[in-house]
Amino acid sequence: MEKGILEKTGKPIDHWINVVKASKIEKHKAIVDFLKSEHGFTHGYANFVSLKARKSDAGSIDDESLLTNQYKGKEHLKPIYEKLLEQINEFGNDITVTPKKDSVSCIRKRQFALIKPATKTRIDLGLKLKGKALTERLENSGPFGSMCTHRVRLNTVEDVDTELIEWLKEAYEKSE
Known part of the structure; x- marks a missing residue:
């Protein structure tokens, strides 16, 4: 611009x-x-x-202030965000994490994940997994529209499990 x-x-x-x-x-x-x-x-x-x-x-606005504002009144969701980031950063050193006003983009060559505290009780994780079949847990992109192909709703740190990490890794690998 x-x-x-x-x-x-x-x-x-x-x-x-x-x-x-x-x-x-x-x-x-x-x-x-x-x-x-x-x-x-x-x-x-x-x-x-x-x-x-x-x-x-x-x-x-600096990144830390953006994150603080995203989780204001939703501080109990921040450990979910931190766990997601910890897992994502293990995929490689070619990832850019970009906080925005209401979400955080994870980008390799292209965005592969979007982390958004959607409500006071839930984080929505958007993933780019073109061609991947929907499941009960791996929903269509919903409010993310074309930014992502799928969405997973996360309510607790335990929701960041092996299945979710595999989806994240697949999205990461497809974004090269």
Whole structure:
């Protein structure tokens, strides 16, 4: 997006952040409307600049704060996350773990797993296992849509068992 803004407007993201700050507009929608009407931005670019100017995008928040916010009020689920990460990191040293606002992506060459504290009592683990048959436990992707092909609901650390680790490893291996 930053490269696109520079190409589209001839000015870098820092310039547009300063324009927003100089406008003294603070609300997201008002900033988006301002950039669209006064500077001819498309909605996507206006939204991006507004998030950056207000430092409310995931990229402006450190990983530990993102994780803390994901598990706020769901702290009892964090050991499940930690167990998943421990297992995933054993697959190889070519894995990038990327916390976002509401989930954590595990990427090799492509994303192979997505860990999301979905409710106060459950983590949803999304997996990329194209062509793998569904089971009672290995469900369709549900709310993950096309980001994943399957979902497993995890309520306790014990749910991170041999079967689940095998699915994770398969997803990892298919992502090379």
